[in-house]
Amino acid sequence: MKIIPIPYGRQELSNDDKNAVMEVLNSEFLTQGPLVPRFEQKIADYCEVKSVVVCNSATSALHIACLALGVSKGDNVWTSPISFVASANCALYCGANIDFVDIDPLTLNMSADKLEEKLRVAKKIDNLPKVVIPVHMAGQSCDMEKIYNLSREYGFKVIEDASHAIGGKYKDISVGSCKYSDITVFSFHPVKIITTGEGGAVTTNQENLAKLMRQYRSHGITSAPNEMSPTSDEEIWNYQQIGLGYNYRMTDIQAALGLSQIKKLDKFVEKRQLIANKYDDLLKKLPLAVPYCHPNSYSTYHLYVVRLNLKKISKSQKEVHNSLRQLGININLHYIPIYLQPYYKQLGFNRGYCVEAESYYREALTLPIYPGLSENQQQFVVNTLHQILS
Template sequence: MIFYGKQNVNQQDIQAVIDVLRSDFLTQGPAIEMFEKRVAEYCGVKYAVAVTNATAALHIACLAAGLKKGDVLWTSPNTFVASANCGRYCGADVDFVDIDNDTYNMSVDTLAEKLAEAQVKPKVVIPVHFSGQSCEMERIYTLSKQYGFIVIEDASHAIGADYQDTKVGSCKYSDMTVFSFHPVKIITTGEGGMVLTNSEALYQKLQLLRSHGITRDESMLQGESDGPWYYQQIDLGFNYRMTDMQAALGYSQMDRLDEFIARRRYLADRYNELLKGLPLTLPYQSSETNSSWHIYVVRLDLTKVKLSKENIFARMREKGIMLNLHYIPVHTQPYYQQLGFKIGDFPNSEQYYKEVFTLPLYYGLTDEQQDEVVKALQEVFQ
């Protein structure tokens, strides 16, 4: 069976985890800071805070931004529900900005129009770098200065990607950036996430929120310390700590990040050639970006294809190939429908959903397996 995504773990990665298992620290040890520093240096950003998963990263990023009840968060409908749920965790309202029909990222033209018309402006905007292609961050950043909102990049798909010749994660045009290290992502820690920022104040807040709001830093204590054992809870935080075993795996995987990205870009280019002539719209890439290609999505030309997506998925599975779909528009989920959203609110995202599916793409996918995927698609369409 050829799956749509799959982790790649080698002997070096396994040994890195074994070394931690034999060490003095399984959690809250030195591997965490080593991993954080390595990702920060790669991205060209000052600070990084590793956490249990990207959902936790989004949550504490929103809290660090001061998001609370009565505030509003805007994000894309074309994303996993966590990009919106993080606002609800903070008690805030959530709204969406429809996608650009080429990139499938948040449409900045629509964002600008919505900001100009909105009586209640967002406190936080979360652009999602869908499939690994960066949003138009310079334009979004300019709007953030005009309208006074905080920008949190959801770069769960995009570690290793480039925007205007700068690594995604540099926070050049944002306040914070979030990465995911789930097994189907480009590098993995099993489960895991990270928040990056250039703000020391946000960094300190993120560290507090990651671990129960507790600090041992004497400069942050209220009153004098009772001794070397002493700590204080100065905020309401969470147990979102990454383990040293996860961090060691992530640190080891960073050795091959550029190799992983190069292979994904090669496979994406190869798909672009092999799929020519099929009734599909292939992914568009902006000249300002160089995607990390977390996923490869195609859109059906419904004027030429009479098969339903359900039929295509079933036939491909019979041939040993597992497709996927990214994403069901968040506003169409029952929870968000209960909040007042309805079908028709974001038509670009809804039409995209009717047409799209995701092909297998991962580092370990061989040329021969990719040929098998394309051949199967050709047979299904015939």
């Protein structure tokens, strides 16, 4: 019997999504058309934020966010070790130094208490960060109010890496509103809450930052007359490069898909919530810990991460992982602590740097969760876990 694999995550595309893309393919604009600003406005309305700049990836969005905040050589940027490498790489792109703040073992997010401890020490040795990038792991917001208050006390800027969290809430406020941050970043990769194929966005309430990020997104170019240098009356100038930027633009094809997907955003999150709640109920008797959701947070459940109680299991984490994959359940691990990656170890990081992050890494497994996961598929995942862990 052929095994049909169950992925840990996948996109959910309807005929409406496909038709929206086909309309663009049949139009005059494939890129730099009217749909990119329209998609930006939709996100702004949804998040109740002043400005949105969409990009070709969340990695690009993180990079231009750092650039807009003036991150450069010699600056310090701190982030969570439990995230995709892009959360740290964006600082290195700017020539800055990167460091990590250990996680809260319950929420798996950057610990605000550990951040405060690290800031106290850094202040004494005049080594404070210029930017802190808290990561909303699996779709649950960090303790942004405390992090924001610390930013006011210690003088750093805040970029929320909300790649997992569009559609989520913190204290009943939409993630992306930037009430407690300077900039928020979203991802529209296929396994995220909504997708544009590849894509990302930055949100901000500071128009000066939005203006800079638009320039960084498009080669450092402007067409605004008030931003251009004076020229001869005989010369034709319809744009000028006024800084060094990148080609990080989103196409109208991607924006069309995003505009169609965002209509279903709330339904996607609601379905993920239902799947997560069912997992919570079906897994409660197994030797593992299901995800903890803080009362202040409405999680998007981009990921459903369990932590194995290895003292009560006869198998190792790797054995459980391999057994599930052999049966067609393509679970994953989110994430290896960034500083344990070979490249980061070359920068001087070693095991033991963030104790909670490493403890989590040795126990974590990501189970399948996405809107199209059927009840039968979920039950198969649960039944298989019961067999393996029993």
